[in-house]
Amino acid sequence: MADGKARRMWALPNAELTVPQALLMHGGAPDLVTIPCPAYLIEHEKGLVLFDTGCHPAVADDPVAHWGPFAEHLQVSYPKEMLLDRQIQALGYKMSDIKYVLISHLHLDHTGYMHAFPNATFIIMQDELRYAYWPEPHLRDVFVFKDIVPTRGFQWLELNGDFDIFGDGSLHMLKTPGHTPGESSLHVRLPNRSILLVGDTLHLREQFNTLSGMPLDTDPAASSLSIQRLRAIRDLHECTVWISHDPEDWDELPHAPTAIE
Numbered sequence: 066m067a068d069g070k071a072r073r074m075w076a077l078p079n080a081e082l083t084v085p086q087a088l089l090m091h092g093g094a095p096d097l098v099t100i101p102c103p104a105y106l107i108e109h110e111k112g113l114v115l116f117d118t119g120c121h122p123a124v125a126d127d128p129v130a131h132w133g134p135f136a137e138h139l140q141v142s143y144p145k146e147m148l149l150d151r152q153i154q155a156l157g158y159k160m161s162d163i164k165y166v167l168i169s170h171l172h173l174d175h176t177g178y179m180h181a182f183p184n185a186t187f188i189i190m191q192d193e194l195r196y197a198y199w200p201e202p203h204l205r206d207v208f209v210f211k212d213i214v215p216t217r218g219f220q221w222l223e224l225n226g227d228f229d230i231f232g233d234g235s236l237h238m239l240k241t242p243g244h245t246p247g248e249s250s251l252h253v254r255l256p257n258r259s260i261l262l263v264g265d266t267l268h269l270r271e272q273f274n275t276l277s278g279m280p281l282d283t284d285p286a287a288s289s290l291s292i293q294r295l296r297a298i299r300d301l302h303e304c305t306v307w308i309s310h311d312p313e314d315w316d317e318l319p320h321a322p323t324a325i326e
């Protein structure tokens with residue numbers, strides 16, 4: 066296998082949502098849990114790459130006004146210093162420095178800043194964009210049209226399966242469907258460690274034991290297979306699986322401004 070490496074990665078904190086654990090996984094408790102909604106900035110010799118884009122800045126002022134009725138069930142904490150543009154600028158970069166934006170899926174806590182990268186190349190799995198435009202009625206509220214429509218004229222690269230972004234093995238986008246039709250994960254190989262970012266393929270570590278997804282998944286059977294795939298990668302490859310929304314996982318690795326190498 067190609068043995069290229071990305072130079073470094075920053076985990077960018079963004080909004081935090083407080084929701085019942087039962088919303089995050091089948092079999093979860095009614096107890097509330099506060100989860101991070103991070104994005105990840107990756108420096109590669111071919112340019113800066115962003116994985117996911119956090120929540121829209123308007124959510125910091127009024128979540129229900131921007132997100133609609135779904136936000137009525139959430140407690141949102143989104144201090145202004147957590148806005149994605151401020152996080153990126155604090156690292157010394159301009160938004161226009163980002164050349165590639167990789168999207169795990171199009172739920173509202175991942176699409177908030179897509180509008181801010183009109184000159185970037187967006188990469189996503191096939192089926193995700195079309196599904197987000199017309200989801201099944203009971204899942205409509207987790208896709209926010211206002212986040213997606215402004216990107217319609219952007220340059221989108223739609224993948225029909227796993228893709229080695231730069232052909233050097235450093236960034237490998239993996240198709241892990243089920244949470245949504247085009248859900249994907251990203252395997253990041255850095256100089257000293259290898260990290261698998263899982264998108265929302267699973268939300269909490271316990272799902273590696275239950276192998277079941279969450280109530281908003283579009284395809285529970287596919288979701289379970291994708292969790293099995295990630296578990297196999299965790300067990301058979303030398304890498305750290307980092308579950309973005311799991312509060313304990315989030316605390317285990319450094320966040321920006323500290324880079325992970």
Ligand SMILES: [Zn+2]
Pocket residue numbers: 170172244265
């Ligand atoms: Zn999601």
